Amino acid sequence: MTTIQTMRNKNAQPIQRLALLLLFACTLTGCVLTRVSDSAHAKEVDSLKIEFRWLNALLLCIYVFSFSVAYVSLNTGTGALLLFGTVQLVMTVWGLVQKEKLVILKITGILGALVGIAILLLPGAERPSLYASVMMIISGVAWGMYSIAGKKITHAVASTSGNFILTVPVALIIPLIFHTHLHIDINGIMLGVLSGALTSGGAYLLWYSLLPLLKATTASTIQLSVPCLATLGGIVLLGETLTARILLASVIILAGIGLVIFSDMRKGSK
Secondary structure, eight states: OHHHHHHTTSOSHHHHHHHHHHHHHHHHHHHHHHHHHHHHTGGGGGGGSOOOOHHHHHHHHHHHHHHHHHTTSOOHHHHHHHHHHHHHHHHHHHHHHTTOOOOHHHHHHHHHHHHHHHHHHGGGOOOOOHHHHHHHHHHHHHHHHHHHHHTTOSOHHHHHHHHHHHHHHHHHHHHHHTTOOOOOOHHHHHHHHIIIIIIIIHHHHHHHHHGGGSOHHHHHHHTTHHHHHHHHHHHHHHOOOOOHHHHHHHHHHHHHHHHHHHHHHHHHHO
C-alpha cells in the first residue's frame, strides 16, 4: 500500500505496470514452488499437478487491477478502510449464509477489531471520489470471494500456481483495453519481481494454505491485522514514529482477533 500511495498522484500507467509485474512474478514463483513441492514429495506427484480454476483467476485479476486503479486517487487510510470493510462484510455474510454461529464473544472480537481499524486509519482518511470508491469496493468483493473460494481447494501450491498462470492472458489484455503504452525499466522489473515473488506470492500461498482450516468470519477478521502489521513494520524498518494512537489501535485490533480465535477454539473443544 505504501508503494501505491507514493504513486497515486501520478499517471495511472505506472500502477498498471506494477500490477502486471506482480502477476508475472507471482506466476513464476508459483511454478517454482510447485516443482519444489513435487521433488520433495515424489510419491504424490500426481496429486500435485497445477489446478486451473478460471473463476479464482478472474477474481484475482479483478482484485489486483481494481485495487491498483483505485489507489491512483485514494490515500492509504481511505483505501484500506473501504477494502477491509468490504472484505469483512462479504465474508461475514457468507459465513452467516453457511450457518456459522456468531456467539457474543466472537461478535465482540469482530467489532473490537473493526473499531481498532477505524482508530488506526480514520485520521489519515479523506473523502474519496465515487469512481475510486467503487473500484476499491469491487476489489474488496473480489478478494472476499477469492478467499471464500480458497476454502474448497485441496492443495494450496497447485491451486495458487494455477490461479496466477491463468491471470497472464488477462494481464496482457488489460493494457490494450486501457490503451496503455508500456515502458518497463530494470528497476521496475526488480521491484515488481521482488514484491510479487517474495511477498505477494508467498503471502497468497500461505493464505490459501490456511483458509480451509478457518471459518469465513474468522478468516475475514484475521485479515484486519494487515494494516496493523504494516504500520508496525514501518516503525521497525523505516523508522516511523510510534504514537499512542497506533499503539492503542494495534492492541485493540490484535485483542479483537484473539477473541475471535479463542471463540472458535472454545467452541471446538466442546
